[in-house]
Amino acid sequence: MKIIKYKKTSKDKYKLFLDNNESITLFEDVIVNNNLLLSKEIDKNTLDDLIKQNNDMYVYNIAIKYISIKMRSTKEIKEYLSMKGIDVSIIKSTINKLLDEGYLNDEKFTTSYINDQMNLSPKGPLKIRKELLKYGINETIINDNLNNVNEEEVKEKLSKLLEKQIKLKKGSSNALKVKLVNYFINLGYEKEMITAELSKYELKSDKNKLIKDYQRLYNRYKDKYEGSKLTYFIAQKLYSKGYTSDDISSVIKEFYYE
Secondary structure (H helix, E strand, C coil): CEEEEEEEEECCEEEEEECCCCEEEEEHHHHHHCCCCCCCECCHHHHHHHHHHHHHHHHHHHHHHHHHHCCCCHHHHHHHHHHCCCCHHHHHHHHHHHHHHCCCCHHHHHHHHHHHHHHHCCCCHHHHHHHHHHCCCCHHHHHHHHCCCCHHHHHHHHHHHHHHHHHHCCCCHHHHHHHHHHHHHHCCCCHHHHHHHHCCCCCCCCHHHHHHHHHHHHHHHCCCCCHHHHHHHHHHHHHHCCCCHHHHHHHHHHHHCC
16 A cells, blocks of 8 residues: 555644555554554554554543643542543553653642642642542651641741631531531641641620520510529520620620610
8 A cells, every 4th residue: 555645634644645545543642653654565564553543642632631621640640541431552542641741740749739729729738638539649748748838938938828817707616616616627737736737716796696696596585484484594505506604794794784
């Protein structure tokens, strides 16, 4: 078989017409790498090899396009190509090529991911670690990189986030503390660090919320209890909501003496 004609079909592909009335579409790189000039003889084995090279190039280009959107882990690429039904052997060779060329590097991925999450998200080190494990990053790589994160910077980040959440969350001081601790544990911060930073703030119960809770309880139970028994019952209910004894005394005194 001889190549008798070329026709460009896309930015990086050409259709090659053969003298036996067959044709084959190949990537430009495959054509150049194999020096496929006009009138060049191609036997069956060469044609099969060209098809294989072209398939490999197709998968490689898919991976490169996926990586070009954002940095990827090795596991991400493997799962992405598997999802497209690509043969395991081609996936393996493609990944090896991407590793050799530096397009895949789990060490750099980890460093970049930690920097992004620490600077652009509210997440703490524990959550970041959990997410990196899902990306298939080796634990040693994760630990080495997280150990480089400055603890004072983590505390400073947590403190700023705490300040914002304290303004947003409403309720009793004790309930607020529990909410904040749970909220930041879920974000990946150490409980000890959270409580230490929280101790720097004076958490106060929301007065409006306290009054509403008192009035709601009073209206609900005033027909069932009366006098000191009603007051005691309401106090216990408010205490279970996380209000301090001082909070409860102040609101009861305010309404009792009206």
